Amino acid sequence: DWETIETQSGLRSSQIQEVADIYLQAKSVICCWAMGLTQHTHGVATIQFVVNLLLMRGNIGRPGAGACPVRGHSNVQGNRTVGINHHLPPAFGEKMEKLYDFKAPTTHGYDVVEAIKAMNDGRVRVFMALGGNLVPASPDTELTAAALEKTELAIHVATKLNRTHLVHGKQALILPCLGRTEIDQQVAGPQVVTVEDSMGDVHASEGRNAPAGEQLLSETAIVANIAAATLPPGKPDWRGFVADYATIRDHIEKVLPIFKDYNARIAEPGGFSLKNTARDREWITGTGKANFTVAAIPDLTLPPGRLRLMTIRSHDQYNTTIYGNDDRYRGIKGQRTVILLNVADIANREMAASDAVTITSFGPDGRERQVTGFTIVPYDIPEGCAAAYFPEANPLVAIDSVAAGSNTPVSKLIEIEISRG
Known part of the structure; x- marks a missing residue:
């Protein structure tokens, strides 16, 4: 049809x-x-x-072909591979229990959306971030900020200041740390960390620059020292982890067999590739074969006068870090509070380029959210669609507007209206 x-x-x-x-x-x-x-x-x-x-x-499962999810950070995939997961896999938890003689949690943790809700509801008292810029990067900016302000303590481990550091509850700590480009000198000598890219390749990364300050600690040292000062003596040896990061990799290898000979393999030029069952045509399914998926076509019909907004990024931007107000990708200079519209949608609303508008979104909770002072920019975009920059348009994304099955904030399908002013 x-x-x-x-x-x-x-x-x-x-x-x-x-x-x-x-x-x-x-x-x-x-x-x-x-x-x-x-x-x-x-x-x-x-x-x-x-x-x-x-x-x-x-x-x-053959050369030159396949699925390639593009990720913005160097170790997003690597974090999940080594067990940073709010849904603890049972087998992973069991191995951790045997290795460290403790009882692993059986309840799930929170993803970003659920963490924001939990802070807002008073179920989370302490927020600790290893990097990141939670408030502007997250959906529903006002609610996210209000949620963080309800905590008793906010701890930020960071290489540089950002806007989230200005939003906190009763107490807040900012703990400066070494960046990955800086020399990380520990008892065993200069340390290397490992990075897994989007292709499942793992390689070593060693800082080359002198640290910005003599008192700076690495993220690893900060986390391990907090653990050593907080938890009773016993397993694991937190101080030993800090002295030599190779020890951490030895322990990862004990829990995750895919990292066999971890330290030896990262010493090889270019590192190594993790096993990928789909690439090897090993189908971990009930049938032992690759399975196709079916789904119904959703009804995305909009009420009259409404548009679908997506948030985008400019050329002079890396995530929430804005280096300049130009966007050479799209020919926009000196401004970011803009909304890109099809010329037909502009004409249908009896508006014109450079008009100032208010954008109103309609979330699943029935609330209307607004941003003001945006300027119309005619753009080659499908009729019925609109675009505005992240994070300026994030206040329009409802906290409950999430992808089915992943709980990812829906920033590319925001139902909006625009009005003058």
């Missing part, structure tokens, strides 16, 4: 056919995606359909 497909996708059938022809003629295909897919209500299903597309022509 092309009419339904065109209405729901915002694309013409000819455009879809053109892309399909390119795909059919390609010998090998890699599909890449980032937050443009994940930050949707139906982001999980969308990515499952990307995998379906790859499987249809055997583009998984």
Whole structure:
């Protein structure tokens, strides 16, 4: 039903056919995606359909082909691989219990959205961040700030100051730390950390620059020293972890077999690749084969006069760090509080380029959220769609507007209206 497909996708059938022809003629295909897919209500299903597309022509498990989620930070994937997970896998917990003689928690922790809600409800008393800029980076900016202000203690381990450091509850600590580019000198000598990239490749990373200050500690030292000062004596040897990070990797290897010979392998040029079952065509499924996924087409019809807004980033920006107000990607100079609109949507509202507008969003909780003082910029964007910069437009994202199956904030499908002023 092309009419339904065109209405729901915002694309013409000819455009879809053109892309399909390119795909059919390609010998090998890699599909890449980032937050443009994940930050949707139906982001999980969308990515499952990307995998379906790859499987249809055997583009998984052979050279030059596959699925490639693009991540912005060097170790986002690596954190999850070594067990930083608010849903503790039972097998991981059992190995930790045997190794360190303690009882692992059986209840789940919080993701970012649930953590914000828990702080707002008074269920979290202490917030500790290893880097990050929670308030502007998160959805529902005002609610997130109010939630953080309800804590009894906020601790920030950081290499530089940011806006979140200005928002806290009864007490707050800022603990400066070494950056990854700085020399990390410990008892055993200069230390290396390891990084896993989006391709599942792990390599060593060693700082080369002199530390910014003599009293700076590494993140590892700060966390281990807090643990040593707080917990009763016993396992593990926190001070030993700080003295030589290779000891930490030895312990990771004991819990996670995929890191066998960890320290030896990172000493090799370029490091090593972690096992990837899909790449090796080992299907960990009930059938022992690759499985296709099905899902119903969602109804994305909007009430008259409303648009779908997505948050975007400029060229002069890295996450919440804004280096300048220009965006050479899109030809925008000297301003960030802008809303990019299709010329037809501008004309239909009897508005014009450079008009000042208020943007109102409509969340699942029934509340209306607003940002003011935004300027219209005509742009080549599908009719019915709009775009504004992150984090300036984050106040429009409702805390309860999340992707089904992942709980990722929906920053690419915000229902809005615009009005003059």
